[in-house]
Amino acid sequence: MKGFGMFIPLRLRFAFLAGCVSVFVSSAASAHSYYVLDGQPIRWFGNRCVRFLSPATFPPGSEADLHVRSAMGEWNRVAGTSFVYSFVRPDQDYPIDHFDGLNDTAAVPSWQLDPGVLGVTYLVNYGPEWFDTDILFSDLPGGAGYSFDVFPDCEVVTHPPTHGYSFLLIALHELGHGLGLGHDPLGTEQPGSSWFVATMNPRYPSGGPFGLENIIELHADDRNGIRFLYPHSGPSMPRRTDLAAAAYTSSSVVGRAVPIFVTPTEAYPGEVILLRAGIENLGTTNEFYVQQSFFLSGNDQIEPDDLFLGSLRWDLAIGDALSFDVNIPLPADMAAGSYFLGSILDDLDEVAEEFEDNNAAACCEFLTIKQLSPTIQPLGQHRATCGRSWTGPTPSVTLPSNTAPLSWTLDNPETGMTVDRASGVVRWPRPQPSPFLYTLFLRAANEAGSDTEVLFLGVDRAAPVLNPRADETIACGSAYASAVPILTAPDCMNPILLWSLDTATSGLSVNPSTGVVSLAEPLPVSTAMLITLRASNSAGSGTTTWQLRVSAADFNGNGTIDRPDLGPFLTCLKGPDIRQPGRCACADLDGDSDVDLKDISALQRDIGR
């Protein structure tokens, strides 16, 4: 017969949540079990059990010896109990007898145990006291052998055919029987009830290790069991504070713990994932309002500076053990890839604990954040100036972290138009005019897909910009007509609606349609004429300016004043008040309205130049 332990009185437990996580507590029922006689627990007299270690199985100093003594030590170390395992090393092995009062602890050939049996404890009591508990281990469990890894990770624990069965886990379990504990779950639970993850779970790996470092130690339910059977004697319970995050949790198979897990294992940003996790109070103190925070990490070491997802607050009474489901909304935007999901109990280190190395736990399996195809934010309408280099806006997508890296292209680029593949910025060194808006399809693509967004681009006509004009010198008296002015970008500036002169110089005129500047009868002036020609179109106006000089005595119009000009000059030299030919005004070099000897001197000076 077995019975329930009811060591801890009924107690309400609350979880306090922060952030967006929500939780469903699923495992708080049931408890440890123990063997009974007439309803009373069977115990070891004096709270002590001496185990006889087989020399063949546990040679002193061997790994097997270290592990079995460690397992006994784990039971001895439980605070708040008076039970003690001790051991004897016989000089030589002797036959196993379940009624000789010697608690044999030995391995036997696997063929001497039935298929699937890793270890078995033969329990003999005389009345309400244990008399002999022989523990026999299969020497080659499952045909795979043992793992003596002190901190077996989930790969080792969940694949015993490959890595062997953890001897420490099995030894802890059998030693639990050896002191009087039965399996938990016991089985009188109602359908749908939950169960504690514990060393005394009937199926391997029997509760599994704790934390990121896969520490094999007794679970809260086991500790409750030994405390019930062998309560602490003395004035007060020793105070030990130790909170732990279980690396294993309940599964659909009652009594089989599995690594904490997340469902689904693939999700998009913003979706809600469900983490099945567990926390336990391994100590002897009640701890209130303890924070547990959940993180995503790029490696299996969950650290406080990993991606924070949310937190819970728990009241954890002595012996509490919880398996629970936490709804965790993922961030709306996060980089795609593989993450470890995990939690840290008391991540703010608000509780001073005996051991702080069992507070963080992570799922064994990756959580894959899938990549979404990009969605480009509206690009709107933009304007460029014809002929003037244009750089478009930097496009953005709705989930930049998740959709990165992106490759940007233009589905229908105009001539000369380019796009930066990394940033998506469109450039057009020489925008061309168009009566309509350009409709450009900008495309962003990643491994998940692509999206296009329309970029409307209008190209405005440019205000006229005229090529610079060189200064000119013309012969006096000869009609002047300038060259046709040239626009820097005729495509972008035509039609010119009006050509005009900014300067009003006597005799100077401009063709308003062609921009040709003309002077019918140039006369010498003392300073050069400054001509500013203005072209105007619908976008504005632009000017060009040049100087025009009229060479006074260049009668033959060859560009220089030289001796051949002397004859015509003398013809004009008739004396004062004598009517002179009209072109003789060009011989009035000093501008005194008379061609006289003073003009000759000036002419000679110019010829000499």
Added chain:
Amino acid sequence: MAALSDHAATVFEGVVAEVRSYWAGSPRTIVSDVTLTSVTYLKGGPATAIATASLTVPGGTIGSWQMRISGAPELKPGEKWLLFLLPSYQTFPTVGIWQGALRIQEDGAGVARMFTSSGTPIYGDAESPPGLVDAARSREQFPDGGVSARPTLRNGAIPNDGPPAMTHSDFLCRLRPVLNRSRVHPKDPWMARCVQEPFLKTSLQPASGGTTISRLGRAARIENREQKGKSPAADAEHKP
């Protein structure tokens, strides 16, 4: 189920009529003869059908002496069991000790349902497995995304909202094809035979490839615990 069926030479169900314990063996041990009636064989069994079966199991009670095997089912008069029996056994006659012993119990409506040896209900594939909390139900509990948790009782039963155990008839419908495909064992003897040999003490065999995996922080943890004088191995007292 397939593994249980393959290992089993005989599968039958019946009602425990009598349990008789006695001293046996050398070295000493207690065994019990269990007599079952209303026996129906599903695999193996005698050439001519008989309605009773007798099984010898280790353990039992004689006066103040009791002997148990950890995890083994305790068959009591009046209980109905479906047993997967090994062709021969060293530890216990049912396959996997407790795994090959299933209880058949009637519910309040008189429907026979299936439970494990420890009374845990057995479910069909289509029903919600025990222990799993479906996300939809959890979200209903916290429709606004969750600002409080569902309080529960320490060491008390949470509301019993799980599905009922699989019915006996459904279970047999699923079991029979599995049994038909399972490995056949020699039929003589048809009942599990105890192979009582003195145990040989031997060494534990390490796995070929699984003992040297190191973990981040492993050395640090060992050092930490040793510094605190809490090396577990040091805690077990040696009694010379």
